[in-house]
Amino acid sequence: MATVVGADLRFEVATPGGRSAHGHLHGEGSRLRLDVDDPGLFAGAGDAPAVRDLAETLARRGVCVQVFSADRHLVTLGAVSAPWWQRRVTRSRRIRLGSLRGAWTSARAKAGGHETVLPDSGLLPAPTLAPLFPTFARRSRRGVTTTHDPAGGGSPRLVLVKTDVWAGERQPVLWLQEEAVIGSDPSCDLVLPGLAPRHARVRHDEHDEYVVEQLDGPVRVHGGRVESQLLRTGSRVGLGPHRLVYYREEHADHGRPYGGRVGGELGRQRPQPPRQRPASG
Structure with missing residues (x-):
């Protein structure tokens, strides 16, 4: 199967000695054309291995590139088959000379000792194995896993949302452990004015989830009144005049297991296996 490409690339190659060449690679499908104004710049003695490697790579992809200079066809690289006598010159069956000028350009450059300008294969990244059927089995099944936290x-x-934050001031944060009580009583873990003495609490349940529960005052999550509600990252909790937002890193937020963002909050994910809770010391 041939690779289908579309190209319209203009480039310039310069050597430390001040010599430069301009090129234009263009075409569609598996046939491309390369126009260069100074083909001898790419025909140095050290460039031959790089050209042969390029020709073999293009052939594996089913692509061929015709090289022209001043509208004269010099050589074709890639998905071609060169006659035996040309292989003795180019040492590759994937390089087909288009005219005697192509052979003359290469011979003159080698005789002149032109410096190498093309990178060798050592600069290329390691090859990767392309899938044989990349469009099949998109919805592969994965086994039930758990988070690794x-x-x-x-x-x-819980982050307290404040509208009157001064420059450089941070929003107050309540770090959650096993249980946190929020209210106006000084003994609460988070003391906020305008609330009932023990207004609400956030509890760590047996499934390693965090749940907000009503105690002495009304609790709203995303604007709706609740008595008990499982929290997910981004849940907005309303307690009287105060607003708090629940956050937990996604790799440990069990509404989004298996490393994804799709469907956890809407209940389309399968339940996680039971988690081992650490023994209390």
């Missing part, structure tokens, strides 16, 4: 990991936290 320990119970309570992922830095679960």
Whole structure:
């Protein structure tokens, strides 16, 4: 199967000695044309291995490139088959001379000792194995897995949203452990004015999830009144005049297991296997 490409590339190659050449690579499908104004610049003695490697790579992809100079066909590289007598000159069956000028250009450059300008194969990245059928089996099944963070990991936290933040001031953060009580009583983990003494709490449950629960005051999540609600990253919790946002790193937020963002909050993900909770010391 031939590779299908579309090209319209103009470039300039310069040598340390001040010599330069301009080129224009263009074409569609698997047949391209390269026009160069100084083909001898690419025909130095050290450039021959790079040209042969390029020709073999193009042939494997089913692509051929015709090289022209001043509208005269010099050589074709890639998916071609050169006659035996040309192979003795080019040492490659994937380089077919288009005219005697192509052979003369190469011989003159080699005799003149022109410096090498093309990179060798050592500068190329390591090859990768392309899939044989890249468009098949897109929805491959994966086994049930769990997150790799320990119970309570992922830095679960509630961030108090303030509208009157001074320059350089940070939003207050409540880092969550096993249980956090929020209210106006001084004994609460987060004390906020205008709330009931023990307004609400956030509890770490047996599934390594964090749940907000109503105690003495009303609780809203995303604007809706709740008595108990599982929290996900981005959940907005309303307590009286205050707004808090729940955050937990995604790799430990079990509404998005298997490393993805699709469907966790809407219940389309399968439940995770049971997690081992650390023994209390």
